[in-house]
Amino acid sequence: MKMICAVVRSSKVDEVAHRLKSIGVSGCTVFSVRGYGDECHLYAPLIHGGHHKLEIIVGDDQVDRVVNDITEHAFTGLEGDGILSVIDLGSVVEIRSKGLEDFHRCQCYSSEKAISPRQSKSLRDLVRQGLRSL
Numbered sequence: 422m423k424m425i426c427a428v429v430r431s432s433k434v435d436e437v438a439h440r441l442k443s444i445g446v447s448g449c450t451v452f453s454v455r456g457y458g459d460e461c462h463l464y465a466p467l468i469h470g471g472h473h474k475l476e477i478i479v480g481d482d483q484v485d486r487v488v489n490d491i492t493e494h495a496f497t498g499l500e501g502d503g504i505l506s507v508i509d510l511g512s513v514v515e516i517r518s519k520g521l522e523d524f525h526r527c528q529c530y531s532s533e534k535a536i537s538p539r540q541s542k543s544l545r546d547l548v549r550q551g552l553r554s555l
Contacts, residue, residue, distance in 0.1 A: 429495040
């Protein structure tokens with residue numbers, strides 16, 4: 422599993438998010454962010470606004486497609502288009518399920534396997550199994 426973090430122009434967030442949804446990305450976290458990059462001018466405020474950060478968790482097989490789609494749909498060709506990074510994740514646990522036996526959608530994702538809640542008695546067990554795979 423990978424986390425893709427992308428800082429894009431605020432005007433491009435909807436376009437990028439709609440594209441991600443259309444290719445099957447099931448979720449995305451969006452933050453309003455401020456910062457500066459290579460183009461910091463004396464006449465402009467030190468901290469620029471107008472950008473959002475998107476965090477997306479995807480499987481290893483989806484990374485290339487998601488990265489290509491984000492860069493294609495966030496591109497304007499102007500300075501300050503943004504930046505993108507890909508981070509390896511050891512494991513991901515869905516909090517909502519709390520490890521309940523009857524909640525079949527819960528999975529603890531690791532880079533090697535998915536563990537169903539029927540294989541575990543509690544969230545603590547799910548986390549321990551996920552951490553052992555690191």
